Amino acid sequence: MAQKIREAEGLLRSVPNHGEQILPRDGEKNVLITSALPYCNNVPHLGNIIGSTLSADVFARYNRTRNRRTLYICGTDEYGTASETQAIKEKITPRQLCNKYHSLHVETYKWFDIGFDYFGRTSTPLHTEISQEIYRNLGKNGYLERQTKEQTYCEDCSKFLADRFVEGTCPHCGADDARGDQCDSCSRTLDAIDLINPRCLIDKHHKVVTKESAHMYFRLDEIQPRTEEFVRRSWKEGHWSPNSVINAEGELIDARLKQGLRPSPVTRDLTWGVPVPVDEDDKDGMRGKVLYVWFEACIGYVSITANYSTEWKRWWFDHKNVKLYQFMGKDNVYFHTIFFPSVQIGDGRPWTMLHHINTTEFLNYEGGKFSKSKNRGVFGPAARETEVPVLPRTTMSC
Template sequence: MKNKAIITSALPYANGEIHLGHVASTYLPADVTTRFLKLNGVEAYYVCASDDFGTPILIQSEKEGKTPSEYVAYWNKRDYDDFTSFGIDFDFFYKTSSSENIAFVQDVFNKLNAAGHVYEKEIIQFYCNNDKKFLPDRYVKGTCPYCKAIDQYSDLCESCGRVPEEISDPKCSICGQIPTKERTTHFFFKLKNFGDSLYKWLDENENLQKDVKKYVQNWIKSGLIDWDITRDISWGVHVPLEKYKDKVFYGWFDNHLAYISTAIKFLNDKGINGKDFWNSADIYHFIGKDIVYHHYLFLPAMRLGINSEYKLPDYIPTRGHLTLQSKKISKSRNWYIGLKQFLEYYPADYLRYYLVAINPYSQDDLNFDWNEFTNRINSELIGNLGNFVNRALGFTKKAFDGVIPETEKYDDKDMEAENKIKTLSTELGILMEQNHLDRALKKIMEFSSFFNQYFQHKEPWKKESGTTNCVFLSVNAARSMAIALFPFIPESSQKIWDQIGLDGRVNQNTWSSISDIGVKSGHVLGKVSPLFVKVEDEDIAKYKKQLGPVE
C-alpha cells in the first residue's frame, strides 16, 4: 500500500435520484475505504463527478423545458446533497461537462488520433423515422447476440456484461417501432490492437479480483472489437476537428476520463502537482459488475494509447447488484427506495451498517430485505454494539461517578480482554486492505460480542475483586470500537467518542491507535445515552406497502 491514493467510483448519471442500488456497490465501499486509508496515514482523496452527457439527458431536458446544462446542474446538486446526507464524504464532486474535462477529453482524442489509434469509418446506424433521429446506445433495445437475453440495450447486455457489436431484433426504445438503417461517419478506437497489452496488464496486476480477470481475459481471447467512440447528437463533448464538429463523443469515451481531469483539477487547486500525484499514488476505481467491460478494457486501453501518461488503475473493486425484496430494482415500476426517502425513515448509519454487512467483496448480487434489515439493526447494531457501549459507560457512570478507576493485577480473563484490544487494529487492517469490508465489520461486532460476554462474566455490579479491571478494559474497548467503526458508521462512532468524554474528532486518530489503551485511570466520561433507537415492525410494514405499482 502506497502513502498516496486517489479513489473514484462509477459516475452517477445526472438523470434521476440516487437510490439504494446505486450506493451499495460503489459509493459506500469507496467511502469506507477512503476513510480507512486516511486513518491509516495515507494521503487519500475521494473524487467523483456527475455524468452529464448523453441522449437520455437531451430528451428529458427537452421534456422539462430546460437546457441540458440547467437540467444536469439540478441533478449534480441533488445527487451531491443526497450523497452527503448519507455520509459519503467526497473530497471533490465535479461534473463531466466541466471545461476542464471537455478540454482533457479533446486532448486525449487528439493524442490517440496522432498515434494512429483512431480511424474514421462510414457505418450504418439505426435511425427512427418516427422520432426523426439517429438512435445511439440506450435508445435501441433488442436481443443480445452473445447470450440471447432479450430487452437489452445496444451498448451493454446487462445479462452477460458484454458490449454487442450489433443488437439483434432492434426496436426504438422511445416509440417501440423498428428503426431503419442510415449511413453516417463515426470515429473508432482500435481496441483490437490492445489485446496483448491488456492481457499482460491483467496478468501482472495482483490486486484485481481473480474471477473478474479470468473472464475479461477470456473476452480478449475470443477477440475484441473496435469501439465506436462518436455519436450523432448535439449534447456532449464535441469532436475537436472542424469537419466533424457537429459530432460528440460517446459517453463512455468521456466519462471515465473525468476520473483523471477531476482529480487533476482538485489537486492542482490545492497546490499539488496533480499529474505527479496521480502517477505516484494507488488508483482505485470502485464499480458495479455491469461496467466491467468498460473499466477493464476501454479505460486501460485508452491510457495505454496515450503511452500511460496517466497510470492504469491498481484496484478496481467490483461488486454485484442490489435487489429489493429479491426483485430487480426498477424505477419505472416503483420498485425502488430513493436514498433521500430512506434517510427520512432512519439515520444514515443504519443503512451504512446494513449495506456493508450484507455486501461481500465479490460479484454476487445482494438483497435488501426489510425484515433482515430490522433483525440486523435490532439484534446486532442495538442488541450487541449499542448494548455493550451503553452498559460499559452507563455502569461506570453509576458505580464510579463516571471516573475511570485504578486497576488491580489482571487475571486470565483480563489479559485475554487486553490482548483483544492490542491485536484489533492489525486484524482489521488486513481485511480492510484486502477490501473485505463486510468481514472487517463482522470482526468488530465479534469484538463487541466478546466484551459483552467479558462484562457479563466479570459481574462488576457485585463490586468484587476485578471490578475495576472490567470497567477500565471495557471503556477502552469502547474507545477502540469508536475508531474502528469510523469508516463504517461515522456519526455513531463520534457519539461513542463524545460519550467516553474524549476530545476532538474521532478521525483525528490513527488506525494503529485502535489498539492503544487510550483511556487512563482518572479520566472522566461525558454524558451517556443510548446510541440507537429500535426499528419497529409496524413502521416496516408501512414502508413495504409503499413499494410496487403506483395507483
C-alpha cells in the same frame, strides 16, 4: 471519538486544514480513490451506495487514519443518451436536468455521510478540454480509424438512434428490454444495430431502419497485447476482486479479450456531449458529432480531479508514488480494466493506472437489480424520509 482516533499513536497525526488541497508527496504512499460516476438521469439509490461509494468511503477513511495522503473523488456522469432521453421525458433541457439531479446527488450523499474530498461533474470545460486532448493524442499515435457503418435510424424522428434512444431484444440472452449500448440482464455491451426488433424510445411505433454514418473507432485490437500485459501485472500486484477479468489461476475470463478486441466507436451522432475536435478541413467528417459517453466517462475521474486542483497531474501522472483504487459494480469492470487502461496506453503519457479494482455483485430488488433507468429500487430521498439514521455519527468519524 474522532479526536482520539486522530491522536492515536501511529495513526492520523496530520489533518489537512479546511480548504487545503490534498496533493501527493514523493516517497510516500499516496492513495487515489474513485467511485463509479453515477448517471445524472435520476437520484442515487442504495445500489449506488452499496455498489461503490460506501466501500470506497470506508477505504478512504482507513487510509486517512494510516496518515496516507488520500484523495477520494467522484461525481455525476452527465453526457450521453441516459441524460438526453430523461430530459425529453421531463420536458426540460439536458443541462437543466443535470443541474437538478447533480444537486440531488450531492444532498443524498451528504445525508449518507459519504466523505468525498471532491464531488464534481463531467459537464465542465475542463472535462471537454482533457477529453479532446486524449482523443487527439490517440489520433496522433495512429489508434483512431474512420469507419462507415450501418446504424439504427428513425425515419419519423429524422435522426440516428444512438445508445438509449433505441431498445429491443438482446441478441445474446433474449431480454426484450435491452438498450442500444448495454443489456442489463446479461451485462453485455451492445451496438444498437445488433438489437432484434429495435424500437425508437421517442415512440415505439416509429419506423426504425438502418442507415450509413461515419464515425471514428479506437483500435483496441492494436493495443490488446499491451493491455493484456497491463492486466496480468496489475491484477497480480493490486489483488483485484475475484469477479474481474482474470480468475484465480491467472487465466483471462473476459470473452472480449479471449476472442480478440475489436475497434470500438468513440463518436456518436448526438448533440449533448463533448464535441469531437476537428481541423478546419474536417477531412473525417466528424463536425457536429460528440464523443461517445463510454469513451469520455472514465476521463471524468481525471477532469473532476482537475476541477479540484490545478495540480491534478501530480495525481494522474505519477505511477511511481500514487496507487489508484477504483470501486464499482461488476457491470462496469470492462471499462475500468480493459477499455480505459487501453485509452491511457494509446494516449502515450505516463498515466497513473489502475492498481486495485473492487467490484460488487448487483443489489437486487423486486425480481431485478437496482436500476435508475427502470426506477427500480430504494432511492436516496426515500431512505432519508424514513428518518432511520445511517449510522451513529461517532462510528463514522475519522
